[in-house]
Amino acid sequence: MDEDSSPPVSGSNTLTDLEPPKRPIHSSDGAPRPKRGKYTSVACNECKKRKLKCIPINDGTSCERCNGGGVECVFVAAPPQSIKKKGDSGYQIQVLGDDLAKLRQQVMDLSRTVEELKHQSPGARTSSASQLEGVMAGSPSNVSKDNVPKHPQFVGPTRPSYGLMIAERSLTRMGIPASASTSPSGAPSPVDTEVAATDTEFWSDCSPEEMARLLAVFEEEVESVYPFTDIMELASRAEDVLALIRDPGLLEDLKRNGNAPALTARDIDLAKIAVATGIAIEAHGKNDLCTAIADSVVAHTARISRTEVEIKSVQLLMMLSIYYFFCDDELLAWRTIGIAARETLEMGLHRRKSLYDNFKDPRARHVAKKVFCCCYVLDRRWSFGTSLSFALADRDIDPALLEPDIDSSYLKCMVGYARLCSKLWDAIPPFGAPCQSIPHDIAQSLDASTLTWLESIPPDLQMRHPRALHSTRSQPRVLYRLRALLYLRGNLTRISIYQHHLISATSIKADLRRAKIAVDVAQDTVQVLVHLNASSDIYSRQQNAFNYFLLSAFAVLSMAICHAPEVFAATCTQSFVDAIGLVRGFSTHSIASRRLWKSIRGLLPRLRSLGLHDYQHQSKDSTIPASSNISQAPVPSSEQAFRGRPSGSRNEDEIWSGYRQSLAVPLGAQGFFSNIPDATEISSDILNLFDTLGQGSQIQDEFDT
Template identity: 40%
Template sequence: MEAFDGMDLTARMSSVAKEYWVHLDAEGSFEKYPAKQHARRVQEKLGIDEGLIYLAGQPARNNEDSDMPAPFRQRRYFYYLTGCNEPSCHMTYDIQHDTLALFIRRIDPKRVIWNGRGSTLAEALERYDIDEVYYVDELGDAIKEWSSYYGGHGSDIFVLHDGQLPQIPGLHATIDSETLQPAMNAARMIKDEHEISLIREANKISSEAHKKVLANILKFKNEAQVEGLFMDVCISHQAKEQAYDPIAASGPNAGTLHYDANNEDFEDRQLMCLDAGCEYELYASDITRTFPLAESWPSAEAENVYKLVERMQESCIQRLAPGVRYLDLHILAHQIAIDGLLRLGILHNGTREEIYAAGTSKAFFPHGLGHHVGLEVHDVGQAELMSVRRGKVVKQQVPSLFPQDFHMPVFDPALCHAPTDAQSTQLEEGMVVTVEPGIYFSLYALQHFYLPSPIHSRFINKAVLHRYMAVGGVRIEDDILITSKGYENLTTAPKGDAMFDVIRGRRSKTHLKESLRGTASKNEIEPYLFRAPGCPPRTMPFRPQQPKPTQSAKEKEKNRDRHATDDYRQLTEDVSFLRQQLTTLMTTVEALAERRDNAATVVAERTPMSQQVASPSYASTTSQRTGPPRQPQFAGPTRAAFSLNIIENSLNRMGIPSGVQNPANHTSSNSSREASPEATTALAQKLLNSGVEGLLGISDDDIEQLLGIYHEEVASVHPIIETKNLIADAPQIMALVRNPQRMSGHPRLGKKDVHILRLAVATAITHEILGKNPLSDRLVFEVEQDAGRISSETEVDLKDIQIMGMLSLYFCHTEEELFAWRAIGRAARQALEMGLHRKQSLLDNFKDPEERKLAVQVFWVVYEMDRRWSFGTSLSFALNDRDIDTQLPEPGKSYPYLKGMVAYARLCSRVWDALPPYGSLQTIPKETEEYLDFITSNWLQSIPQELQFRHPRLGLAPKSQPRLLHRLRTLMYLRGNHLRTLIHRHHVLAPDNIKANIQSAQMVVDIAKDSIEVLVHLNQSSDIYARQQSVYHYYLLSSLAVLLLAVCHAPSMFAESSRDTFVSAVELVKGFSRHGTASRRLWKSIRGLLPVIKSLGLHSDAGTATTNATNKESGELPSDGTPPPQQEEPASVEMPTMWNDVAFNFDAEPGSMPDIFNIGDELIDLYDAFGTAATTQPVQSAPASDNFGEQGLSVWELGEISRHFQGLI
């Protein structure tokens, strides 16, 4: 009687007939579906502590105008939270009490004999991972009862869609139909172990079915046979449902992406594209294989296209890992496709960049690279996976090429060349995605869209294309699980060379590890294939004979060998990984040992971030700040100090005294023309005359004006505080400064707000006075006495992070980049301590939306500055990208610059990881270099239109533009150029590098020249450079170093063409502040070169050098227009006159700083020494020629000179 529980006989017999399905559980080894775990995950994504989630399952229904039931397919969102695959059910999840309830239909006795009875209450409670089970007719009362207790207290009922909740009389609750679906999508994108096991099983069955098709393809004559056999194998393994309609497309049919007729004869067609995957317990697989309809490639064209698609897929799969942006891989696949089509001759008359920009590659690769896989074959999240608009569909902007889009809507009007964007989702551990590139030859699309178009037709070679039309199309698709260390390919269907072994009936070396029928008894024979629909009996294979015992033994031996091979392969991979770790460790130890041997004794002195006790005398403290900026004791690969240490050791080993002192701790002597703070405005003059009394010496009106300057000059770029709020609070804060005893009683403002005001004012003063000054140092010192202490009795709050971030910005604007790095590092760790890097902790700690918005803003400012100072100091990041929640909110539309900088900072992480360590023989692989340059260029293109740089060279720069926009546009452009310089700089680090790739060397030189031109124009058209010299010196030095390296290594190629740009940069150098890091870094490189040049010699005749020097000054050649004659080198080495006549004093203290008004001339002389050495050197004899570079310098000399400038990049 339990089957009719809750009903008396009369009720049973009078029940209205309802449709029911028998719920059949496939036998298997999988545990109970983790519905409760999923519900908690959704609650976490919602970020709330109370409320009710309601979902309805798929109702039972008949086909239209029929009494036959329609195929039942459970709603996937419902199944995700219940694991229930029965019709007409409902569920609720009480978030506050963590109670998951299922509502099932009462058993209808009239339908039991037709369709089965369904679950009872007890069976449902046992079968599903739920807390409570009720009947559906109790649903209304249960929801109304919950609402009476919680509905009036701000708790919402969450549903997927409007109108989904049934009409319940007397229900008083707020219905939220917008929040639940995004939260469930975010939860469903990350698969747990149970879900992965189901997807893995679906892939296992589908892979076996693909293999069976391959084994019988030579016997088939029609597409229907392929589809029939595939489905037969799946059904025989308890996978009765296909994840989508199979695509069995032969020949030209493969050019139609979702071809599903599957009914044509093969005839003389070349290839078959089989896109098919089954479901296992509602979880999908999605696999595509393209294979020949013969034992070998039917044509060179078919093989060429297959190999190209195979390369596209392998290149993308190899890069899969947490943190990778999938859209970047899609673009990479297009780049590989264009290169391949150019090599095949299908595309011509253009470069890869031109074809890519035109979007012509979409004619052959029109769909996305892949999508998520899970409960749906195109699982939730495919919009976020590929879109730069976070799922906003823009189909109406896209010219439609096919009746329906392939595998996903087109989410960008130019998907082929969609820009990378911070909104594009990064891959995370636990995601399952497909990688399915393809090359297609759609006759209709080519004839009616691409070939008639003048934009595309000029790139398409019609004669070659005609030969490839018979190929139809090639697609290869695997399902990939993202793991913590990279990825796992779940698909084991044969492809590549392995598929020919299956087609020819041979055992493949790369066949599946285990057969799905591997559990059969030893004496059980492999069953012969069932006949597929339309397959004539004569094509069926003969029933195999009973295997002999010797055959069984051989198979057993093969299996044993196969497992041994797999174990060996895994062991080899482990050993390789350990070898890499050991190499890294040895490199680190060597660097530490070299630093220990070469580092000079470091004099202990106060540092801004470590001093906890105030100095007894303010004057003694500030005097330390007037010295040169401190440099890291660790000489990283992007600093000149690293190169100077190397050359000093090398010269000493050769017995040549270098005279170069350790620059890390050296203080330069003062010049006779030492600069002092400059008063350029009335406000600046007033501030200089105010003394050093801190805030008390500045009037309220001046403070308000300085805060306005801070907003325009600093906060507009790094909005770590809301300056409008600080301006509004400034009078009250000043009142607290004047009366400190009131501070403890103020409800909102306190000591930290005073610190924030001090730092904003101090930083603004450096922009007015144009340099370091005692007043700013005094203000900062007052902050450091308190905020600089590591220990504190109170917990970290957002203002602590803001203070450290503002302190970092102050050090940046006073050219103390090392201190800026220290400060931002502490801000980053405070942000981690507060949990700003995780969405859930952000929601928990900041309930107010405005406070939460500010916290998000502060975190991303810290993240971006962390990257900037690390690149400037060659010291590591404090924030690891893997620690940051990929669902963490990002800056809103009101901060477009910051939003762009977050994307830029992510690019910095990729470039940092790709750059080889200094001294390593490794270089960036060509493909990685091109990929990094590509995504960097895409970032520049993705900048919003209002922030796009108006290049003066193109005549786009307006005569007048708002200073704020001018600054932001220039900064973004320079940052993009700087990244590209880092990516390509290895092409100018040695003469061999330049000769190996002249085009790339020219490109990096052109990028450097472009940056210098932009900086010169910025200085000529505004006072932005003058007011923030430290910011722009960084990019100028990098560009100057590239030019010097290029001219040093290939003067005949670069000297003349780059001289004007170099001279214009030197004019900026002359304007450097006396205490500027830029002039100091340049001088340290020059002073290190002088002993090399003096001891080893730039061998030249004195008279010739004098002539050249004269010609340099006059800009003319000798009267006959010919280069000066070369003479044999005398026995004694004599310095060229150009080096003897200038203001170099070789015997002076090497660490001394020259007059800054002469350093420009010295730089130009150095440049000309490199550029003219090639024409002043005597012709070397043949035996010696191999030991000299282009300038006549020895390879050793050239390398030493080169290393001096690498540190400036």
């Protein structure tokens, strides 16, 4: 059949009557052959209908097959990528909020660093370079004075700042912008001037009576809580100790004196650190004098290359750890107690058999046992404060060893508390776990164990709760402090058990009852601390010890208010204001005053930016609600108060009323941050904060959905 016999192709024939067109034949004029188009996952309508491969040309406006066949090529637009991932929008917002929070923290740190450099004296700048050689050549313990952070960079669930961090992130995710800078307006923060502080002049002028007095301060404030040494024995020989400090060469002469036990170099170091701690306690923080005294001991204390370890070296490390705690160097306290704990393991104090083999004398064995028990308790205390791991593992310790026949009821209670802390630590989910909450059955068991521990406290150490009728009776100062510490530790444990129910609005809705337990215990903690501060000088003398409890309670209240304001704002108002009132009496060295003020100073501008309230119409003359405005209720039984389950109302006594009236005094008159507004203005702002959060709960609900 020739070509003319084949039927002609009419223009009306469809593309389906044709064979698939080949690629167009190019003319032989030497034009370059076009490149093959890229494959695409999107095909035109015609190629989809015929299930053929679609090769786009002309920038994707048509394909080769449709172009060759003369058919209109139509591409359907792909759906937007955001529609495909609509279900991931909540996750993206969460990631964005976390990134914004990290970026804000970095900007704040950068601004603070620039501000410090701006106001640093020229002499300090030039001297910093010359000091590098001495720092590099010195002992590792020497560089710990100013060159290490006071708090770990890791923020774990047992640190109070953990709850504050969650509350701040929640405000960011709610769309409430952070303030540009947390540095106060007005005068810059004072920069510590570098002083060539030395303890030589102090020791030359110090009298035996003054040294004995400072050692008595240590005995009352520290040794009554952690009885691992007998500091009053050194106080009775204050004259000899001073003579050896002024002239160390006399040490050999004193050893030959047979009338009294010879003093050693370790005894002198113990006396020095005890004096430095007493100075830090009275100064409400670290100063140049106590730093110089401690540095003279630290230089040769923390050497890991010592040939032998003895009880006094462990005692010295424990005392140094406590000194760091009173100086707000909590991270150094944790590091130092870790070294002491490992030395106790090296000496075999953790096993009953090795303890009896190495300490034949009953008195020396009794001292060694108290040293180990105090080290065990301090190891738990600093680890919970920093959210860093223990140095002593319970599985390595002889269980019979921690059933102490010790003449200290408080230490016995604290050993039981340390064991409880170990159980709680194991129950807390590890960082990064899919579920960050403690299982209900384990939480219930831990709570029951905590209440059992509280009830096991001897009657003479059980606290008189502020709501009890006999709370205003006078009681010995040391006993009052021990009672308060034990009670507050029980509250802190219960807060740690239940605070994970407050980390989000969803977790609160999932288990509101347990979330309320954490809030109730936090309110009870604030009430006890306010009463303690109003009725004694215990809080002001040991601010660092009690600030930890206050910050933990404040963090719980902050999370509750941010995540469920419609539930907790009204009931937490008074506790929140009471916590702010405690800031007024803190010294500038107090970590709690800085953290509390930073949290308030950062929250208020963010709430004002919402525009939900007209703050201009708020009266600055408003005062804290008087006790007459608080609903009165019968005082609960001492058992109910002891269990830390406060009722919704409180019975105010004269001490409470006088304390609230004293809040009207301007903060500036107390010498505390000259640019801080007076207490009435703070109270007004805090009450407005609760109102704004109550109205802003709608934003939180929209975010959760």
